[in-house]
Amino acid sequence: MKILTASQLKEADEITIEKQNISSEELMERAATQVFNEIHTRLQGADILIKVFCGIGNNGGDGLVIARLLIEHSYNVKVFIVNYSDNRSKDFLSNYDKIKNLSRDWPVLLKGEDDFPDIKRGDFVIDAIFGIGLNRPLEGWVAKMVNFINDSSAFVLSVDLPSGLFTDKIPEEGDAVIMANFTLSFQTPKLVFFLPDTMDFVGDMQVLEIGLDREFLSEVTPAAQLIGRQEARSLYNPRNKNSHKGSYGHVIIVGGSYGKIGSIVLATTASMRTGAGLATVFIPKCGYEIVQTALPEAMVLTDVNYEMLTDIKTDLDADVVCFGMGAGRDKSTVGAFKELLKKTNKPMVIDADGLNILSENNELLQDLPENSVLTPHPKELERLIGEWKDDFDKIEKVQEFIKKHKIILVLKGAHTFVFEQENIYVNNTGNAGMATAGSGDVLSGVIAGLISQKYEPLIAAVLGVYLHGKSGDISAEKLGYEGIISGDIAKNMGLAFRDLMSENETDSGAG
Numbered sequence: 001m002k003i004l005t006a007s008q009l010k011e012a013d014e015i016t017i018e019k020q021n022i023s024s025e026e027l028m029e030r031a032a033t034q035v036f037n038e039i040h041t042r043l044q045g046a047d048i049l050i051k052v053f054c055g056i057g058n059n060g061g062d063g064l065v066i067a068r069l070l071i072e073h074s075y076n077v078k079v080f081i082v083n084y085s086d087n088r089s090k091d092f093l094s095n096y097d098k099i100k101n102l103s104r105d106w107p108v109l110l111k112g113e114d115d116f117p118d119i120k121r122g123d124f125v126i127d128a129i130f131g132i133g134l135n136r137p138l139e140g141w142v143a144k145m146v147n148f149i150n151d152s153s154a155f156v157l158s159v160d161l162p163s164g165l166f167t168d169k170i171p172e173e174g175d176a177v178i179m180a181n182f183t184l185s186f187q188t189p190k191l192v193f194f195l196p197d198t199m200d201f202v203g204d205m206q207v208l209e210i211g212l213d214r215e216f217l218s219e220v221t222p223a224a225q226l227i228g229r230q231e232a233r234s235l236y237n238p239r240n241k242n243s244h245k246g247s248y249g250h251v252i253i254v255g256g257s258y259g260k261i262g263s264i265v266l267a268t269t270a271s272m273r274t275g276a277g278l279a280t281v282f283i284p285k286c287g288y289e290i291v292q293t294a295l296p297e298a299m300v301l302t303d304v305n306y307e308m309l310t311d312i313k314t315d316l317d318a319d320v321v322c323f324g325m326g327a328g329r330d331k332s333t334v335g336a337f338k339e340l341l342k343k344t345n346k347p348m349v350i351d352a353d354g355l356n357i358l359s360e361n362n363e364l365l366q367d368l369p370e371n372s373v374l375t376p377h378p379k380e381l382e383r384l385i386g387e388w389k390d391d392f393d394k395i396e397k398v399q400e401f402i403k404k405h406k407i408i409l410v411l412k413g414a415h416t417f418v419f420e421q422e423n424i425y426v427n428n429t430g431n432a433g434m435a436t437a438g439s440g441d442v443l444s445g446v447i448a449g450l451i452s453q454k455y456e457p458l459i460a461a462v463l464g465v466y467l468h469g470k471s472g473d474i475s476a477e478k479l480g481y482e483g484i485i486s487g488d489i490a491k492n493m494g495l496a497f498r499d500l501m502s503e504n505e506t507d508s509g510a511g
């Protein structure tokens, strides 16, 4: 699903109105009716007090339509206008009249702190104060109103996006932003819903299709793409019956050191369970028996050194080399990595200490084969590119970095982001149970396993991140968030593939 910017959404809005020959008021009615339907489906006529807070722009107009439809369906509704200016939008005004005609009373006007209504725990608040038209931080009593709603412990549903949240910048410390429990967003999600700095404002999120012009939506270059099941499915290549293990490639996983051989077992298991035809590990001698015992399916080559990597001999014709997990950063390992980079011309997958070595030896970045996939978590990224001011600054710095080195970067997080040239892919699978040791080793193994099967590195990264998260969701369903360990994610990879192609998505209740 495409993630669009506020200005692209406004353009889509205008084109839709023109091409479908409807008024902006009709589009508002259509959008807000979708919100009403969602609320009605969930509340089923429940006898609770619904307090609708409307701004005076089109987000407020949506709020008025939702309130009117709720009143028509006999809900107990109180409407408040957060009257921060007299500059009311046209569609706000016509809906303002309609609600007056229906309820024979004007909504309550709020003009300052003295007017704040009582909001109690158990109230249902609809936040339709500001939408994508926000152009500066909230000030004065309006900011206080937002904090007042946040402090009330009421259940808050935001329309389009939480009021006070920008679509293209991060709020400053102390800025007032609604903390929504649920956000119903029009047509496309907004990038800020997925950024670590802002995702907590959004709560659970659902996108409502409001029928904006299809042609515009299919042609517009998005700010980013959200990868869900449908998108992942389109990237998947089913296996050909007429094939053999050689058809699915050969992965070499290089890394490990004394006490950290488990990371290699995890990555290699993940590669094989993702479908790699053959897997070889290259490890220090201390890991020989461990790997052979834990994973008899893999072949094992060892360094001359017992505890760490010092000389990586890969005269094997591998389809992909994955380097870094558990490798440590000893000088001799750095030297060995340097040699490995010189010998390798196919895209690599680099993780963990591979990334740390790169950040301490910047000159090695130029030896990375083009289209290599780097898989840092935020701390590893910071070591690579330096500090950032906020998430948008981080995105800019990552994009500079990947363009300079012609690589693909997978930034791990609650929503893992894949960066390639100008493109950003946001993953929508996975859950908090996956924040466990070794989960990243599994991801590197999955991506390498896909590259070995001839997926382009970018596709391998995007699909790999999706499947890894899905396997985590399936694991959570079986074991609970706390009970997941990384080996489960590797073990359940096959189920993630099956889910991708099955009729119905596995409902893990996660992520």
Ligand SMILES: NC(=O)C1=CN([C@@H]2O[C@H](COP(=O)(O)OP(=O)(O)OC[C@H]3O[C@@H](n4cnc5c(N)ncnc54)[C@H](O)[C@@H]3O)[C@@H](O)[C@H]2O)[C@@H](O)CC1
Residues within 6 Å of the ligand: 009, 010, 012, 013, 027, 028, 031, 055, 056, 057, 058, 059, 060, 061, 062, 084, 085, 089, 129, 130, 131, 132, 133, 134, 135, 136, 137, 138, 139, 159, 160, 161, 186, 187, 212
């Ligand atoms: N596809 C679309 O774009 C659609 C948009 N609709 C609704 O329209 C909303 C956008 O409406 P608007 O453009 O009227 O904007 P908003 O309703 O988000 O904001 C209202 C106005 O407040 C002013 N303002 C901005 N920041 C302020 C601040 N900090 N303090 C005080 N005033 C401030 C601006 O002049 C802005 O136009 C969307 O979020 C959505 O809810 C829907 O009705 C229909 C479809």
Ligand SMILES: [K+]
Residues within 6 Å of the ligand: 059, 127, 128, 129, 130, 131, 158, 159, 160, 161, 162, 163
């Ligand atoms: K809102």
